[in-house]
Amino acid sequence: MSETVHPVPDDFNARIGPAELDALLKAEESDPHGHWMEQAKRLQWTKFPEQSGDWSFDEDDFRINWFADGKLNLSVNCLDRHLEKHGDRTAIIFEADEPGHGHRYTYRELYEETCRFANLLKQRGVHRGNRVMIYMPMIPEAAAAMLACARIGAIHSVIFGGFSPESVAGRIADCDACAVITADEGVRGGKHIPLKRNVDAALEHRDVQSVIVVTRTGADVPMKDGRDVSYSAVRDQLSTECEAEAMDAEDPLFILYTSGSTGKPKGVVHTTGGYAVWAAATFDWVFDYRDDDVFWCTADVGWITGHTYVVYGPLMNGATSVMFDGVPNFPDFGRFWETVDRLGVTIFYTAPTAIRALMREGDEPVKRYSRKSIRLLGTVGEPINPEAWEWYWRVVGDGRCPVVDTWWQTETGGILISPFPGATPMKPGSATKPLPGVKPLLVDSEGKELHGATSGNLCISASWPGQMRTVWGDHRRFFETYFSTYRGLYFTGDGCRRDEDGYYWITGRVDDVINVSGHRIGTAEVESALVAHPLVAEAAVVAFPHDIKGQAIHAYVTLNAGEEGGEDLRRELNQQVRKEIGALASPERIQFAPTLPKTRSGKIMRRILRKIAEGETAGFGDTSTLADPTVVDQLLAGAREFQ
Numbered sequence: 124m125s126e127t128v129h130p131v132p133d134d135f136n137a138r139i140g141p142a143e144l145d146a147l148l149k150a151e152e153s154d155p156h157g158h159w160m161e162q163a164k165r166l167q168w169t170k171f172p173e174q175s176g177d178w179s180f181d182e183d184d185f186r187i188n189w190f191a192d193g194k195l196n197l198s199v200n201c202l203d204r205h206l207e208k209h210g211d212r213t214a215i216i217f218e219a220d221e222p223g224h225g226h227r228y229t230y231r232e233l234y235e236e237t238c239r240f241a242n243l244l245k246q247r248g249v250h251r252g253n254r255v256m257i258y259m260p261m262i263p264e265a266a267a268a269m270l271a272c273a274r275i276g277a278i279h280s281v282i283f284g285g286f287s288p289e290s291v292a293g294r295i296a297d298c299d300a301c302a303v304i305t306a307d308e309g310v311r312g313g314k315h316i317p318l319k320r321n322v323d324a325a326l327e328h329r330d331v332q333s334v335i336v337v338t339r340t341g342a343d344v345p346m347k348d349g350r351d352v353s354y355s356a357v358r359d360q361l362s363t364e365c366e367a368e369a370m371d372a373e374d375p376l377f378i379l380y381t382s383g384s385t386g387k388p389k390g391v392v393h394t395t396g397g398y399a400v401w402a403a404a405t406f407d408w409v410f411d412y413r414d415d416d417v418f419w420c421t422a423d424v425g426w427i428t429g430h431t432y433v434v435y436g437p438l439m440n441g442a443t444s445v446m447f448d449g450v451p452n453f454p455d456f457g458r459f460w461e462t463v464d465r466l467g468v469t470i471f472y473t474a475p476t477a478i479r480a481l482m483r484e485g486d487e488p489v490k491r492y493s494r495k496s497i498r499l500l501g502t503v504g505e506p507i508n509p510e511a512w513e514w515y516w517r518v519v520g521d522g523r524c525p526v527v528d529t530w531w532q533t534e535t536g537g538i539l540i541s542p543f544p545g546a547t548p549m550k551p552g553s554a555t556k557p558l559p560g561v562k563p564l565l566v567d568s569e570g571k572e573l574h575g576a577t578s579g580n581l582c583i584s585a586s587w588p589g590q591m592r593t594v595w596g597d598h599r600r601f602f603e604t605y606f607s608t609y610r611g612l613y614f615t616g617d618g619c620r621r622d623e624d625g626y627y628w629i630t631g632r633v634d635d636v637i638n639v640s641g642h643r644i645g646t647a648e649v650e651s652a653l654v655a656h657p658l659v660a661e662a663a664v665v666a667f668p669h670d671i672k673g674q675a676i677h678a679y680v681t682l683n684a685g686e687e688g689g690e691d692l693r694r695e696l697n698q699q700v701r702k703e704i705g706a707l708a709s710p711e712r713i714q715f716a717p718t719l720p721k722t723r724s725g726k727i728m729r730r731i732l733r734k735i736a737e738g739e740t741a742g743f744g745d746t747s748t749l750a751d752p753t754v755v756d757q758l759l760a761g762a763r764e765f766q
């Protein structure tokens with residue numbers, strides 16, 4: 124690993140320099156309560172809290188509360204409070220798939236759009252505490268829909284548009300949603316995505332009372348009487364004022380489904396007050412936000428990054444946030460930089476997978492544009508390899524913009540480990556140091572804390588306001604998944620190295636979660652999709668390193684006796700995964716295997732499958748516990764076609 128150190132660029136005039144950061148860290152250490160109350164002042168509260176954190180990770184006394192006696196509304200914090208001073212400031216710049224197509228919403232316009240949506244939801248009988256699914260493209264109406272739910276106290280659950288109808292149906296059932304907000308179609312890279320049709324297919328499994336359909340392309344889509352309503356048809360009759368509910372700080376704000384190592388995706392629940400404080404503070408700290416910034420986070424609102432750093436974080440800070448509905452290579456590989464120049468983007472935040480894909484195309488598509496407006500670059504979603512970091516820094520940033528490598532998770536609500544761009548010297552490949560109030564800890568497999576420069580499993584020992592509060596409908600699963608592996612600690616599922624300078628280097632998941640292009644996929648989900656095929660007897664899924672995607676999926680599939688695998692069946696199996704989960708989970712490789720390596724007690728030895736997928740041909744460790752040791756040679760022979 125590279126140990127190059129890049130100092131903070133001399134002329135990067137951050138609001139928070141080394142002295143200010145030092146003061147912030149000291150304030151948190153000497154008086155945590157005072158520090159958190161200070162952070163709470165970032166928001167406008169209906170009732171300002173007196174309590175800060177009240178939590179325990181111990182089983183007997185397990186609880187997580189932040190600012191619990193406070194009351195507030197998040198749409199008020201994102202919209203109303205800016206109207207008087209900055210009503211005409213641009214809140215959202217919508218950049219469509221087609222370059223230059225799109226429009227700007229001022230804070231006042233977004234406020235009015237949000238109120239219209241909120242009123243429509245109310246008309247349809249949606250009220251405080253109800254769940255609303257949002258399955259939309261990256262259009263401003265998606266943000267308005269989220270904010271409208273927040274305004275009336277409904278709990279939103281956004282589903283990425285790449286998930287299949289089956290996945291949508293599963294999530295609607297899990298949280299018992301009463302309404303879906305969608306669009307007629309999405310458009311990505313020139314291709315149309317039949318969102319409304321997918322919703323209809325999902326609702327065949329599980330119907331809801333209302334479907335609100337926003338017009339994106341104007342495609343002719345079927346509308347079910349009494350259930351479906353076209354937003355554009357009723358929009359002009361809806362009032363642009365809607366009173367906001369005063370929510371308790373611990374009322375749920377949203378559910379976001381994410382994959383874990385076992386079972387179906389979990390509904391990660393974030394509540395109102397703590398999440399809001401964390402989103403507002405981290406946006407300000409990590410991106411050194413200033414009034415004239417144009418902030419572009421390329422994530423989709425279907426993921427946590429889109430929630431916190433496209434919508435809530437920027438809007439609470441009164442920022443201008445770009446919502447991009449396209450892809451990095453359409454119409455060509457210069458798209459990001461052409462858009463940066465045209466919109467005057469000052470802060471650019473994307474995923475390592477996108478950086479690696481662009482790097483492969485060479486410097487020319489970048490150099491074609493000036494990029495002089497950019498002052499800060501960021502990455503998120505997966506470990507960034509030092510080569511990609513250096514390229515981002517040198518070619519995209521011309522060696523003058525700090526790069527913030529931000530580590531966090533759906534569960535953490537916002538960034539936990541990241542440089543302060545004006546204060547933290549950078550090491551390519553390291554997310555550097557924890558933010559104020561974040562207490563990381565490395566433990567060995569027995570849970571013993573490891574000190575100094577070392578590697579281990581990354582845990583967090585103290586709660587922070589943005590921490591998830593529960594798994595929807597299954598509080599026991601919440602405790603079991605995150606707090607039972609190592610007593611008294613939140614376990615992240617990531618492996619990590621800490622160096623002599625106290626810098627953290629995330630090495631990736633140590634559980635059965637695969638990170639494909641920054642998207643979390645549970646091996647168990649893919650396996651269960653594969654075995655749902657009538658010819659499949661058994662399946663085991665592992666990750667292997669991929670140049671662009673970071674990781675990709677290698678599936679070992681055992682067929683029923685007498686069946687033979689071939690290209691046609693591979694296509695069918697891929698189709699099956701797309702149908703059950705979505706294209707993002709489809710395996711890069713499918714290897715038909717006569718049997719899987721199992722211990723005598725029947726446990727699949729994934730360690731061996733992983734090594735074979737990684738291209739190793741020897742050094743499988745102790746294989747004496749295998750029921751049939753010859754299986755390794757058979758698997759190696761079968762894997763040859765992929766090397």
Ligand code: WTA
Binds near residue numbers: 505532533534616
């Ligand atoms: C990985 C995305 C290394 C990590 C915000 C984590 C990272 C998982 C980084 C969460 C980073 C995220 N460096 N790894 N900067 N950021 N990860 O829930 O494995 O989609 O556990 O949240 O992504 O993915 P999630």
